Amino acid sequence: MTAPATGTPVPGDLELLRLPRPPKDYVPAGWRPTHLEVQPSSAEKESRPVRVSVWDAVLTTLEEAKAFRPGDFLVLRGLAGSVRAAGASDVVYENLEAPASRLPGAAGHAGMEGLERRPGEPRLAWCNRLDVVAAAFRLQRPDDG
Amino acid sequence: MSDEPHIEDWAFLPVETVVHTPSEIREISGPGLLRRMALHSRDPDDRRWRALLTSLRAESSGARSKQGQAFLDAWSAAREVEPNLRRPAVGWSEDGLLQASWAFEDLPGRTFSLEIQPDGKLAWFFRDLASNKVVGSEEDVARLPDLAVAELTKSFVARRRGLRG
Numbered sequence: 001m002t003a004p005a006t007g008t009p010v011p012g013d014l015e016l017l018r019l020p021r022p023p024k025d026y027v028p029a030g031w032r033p034t035h036l037e038v039q040p041s042s043a044e045k046e047s048r049p050v051r052v053s054v055w056d057a058v059l060t061t062l063e064e065a066k067a068f069r070p071g072d073f074l075v076l077r078g079l080a081g082s083v084r085a086a087g088a089s090d091v092v093y094e095n096l097e098a099p100a101s102r103l104p105g106a107a108g109h110a111g112m113e114g115l116e117r118r119p120g121e122p123r124l125a126w127c128n129r130l131d132v133v134a135a136a137f138r139l140q141r142p143d144d145g
Numbered sequence: 146m147s148d149e150p151h152i153e154d155w156a157f158l159p160v161e162t163v164v165h166t167p168s169e170i171r172e173i174s175g176p177g178l179l180r181r182m183a184l185h186s187r188d189p190d191d192r193r194w195r196a197l198l199t200s201l202r203a204e205s206s207g208a209r210s211k212q213g214q215a216f217l218d219a220w221s222a223a224r225e226v227e228p229n230l231r232r233p234a235v236g237w238s239e240d241g242l243l244q245a246s247w248a249f250e251d252l253p254g255r256t257f258s259l260e261i262q263p264d265g266k267l268a269w270f271f272r273d274l275a276s277n278k279v280v281g282s283e284e285d286v287a288r289l290p291d292l293a294v295a296e297l298t299k300s301f302v303a304r305r306r307g308l309r310g
Contacts, residue, residue, distance in 0.1 A: 024236035026197040127270040
């Protein structure tokens, strides 16, 4: 499948997969994601614009997304529209480079924009802003199917 | 610090998790009994939590020693105030920070988080949408301040068995 061009907005009614890693060593019952799970990684902070990695769950199955990230991670799900409404400046497709771009499901790679700490932004304000965005996601548990 | 389990770690094990026969109990005592109790807990969640605490204590001799100890200190300080404090999600970030977060589906809009640096200093954050309160540290601090302990312990109390720490 041809990937939507980088920068194309992900439709709001599409579900996103977010796979933050490494996984938690312990997750209690009823836990939900926080600002910690939507912070840009060190590598994501280096790119411009800063995009926090997600996947369009229609173009990329969970199994396909897992293939891009060997190892363990949490699985979070949320709607693109909800993520925008919660404060991300946008959610856009982001084409992967070869050879990753040739793998099944590569077309669904996307990124959440506007989640980096702005120059001069107090830490608490940043945490608060990201915590609202994190609330748009829910943790997929092993028995969720 | 000893690798042996601490009595406070096991204080909330459900009684039914003790499955030893009288002869088995005669063979073990003290910390050995506590360790055996943990291994035999029927509750996978209990086992994972005990394993986490054990692994953090084991870090006391490794590169992550200050972070593990800082979390254990914060956990102990909070549990001293509120023994029924709920357990947080705990893990290491890609950048090597030890992170802990209290956030639950039955408490929307309420979050407490800790980020512990390799030197053991920590940053904390508390948000409660209902009271429109956001507090925390702008800079890393040496220990969890009393204000943080107060917000944590009054906000995340287990109301039924199985949710506490």
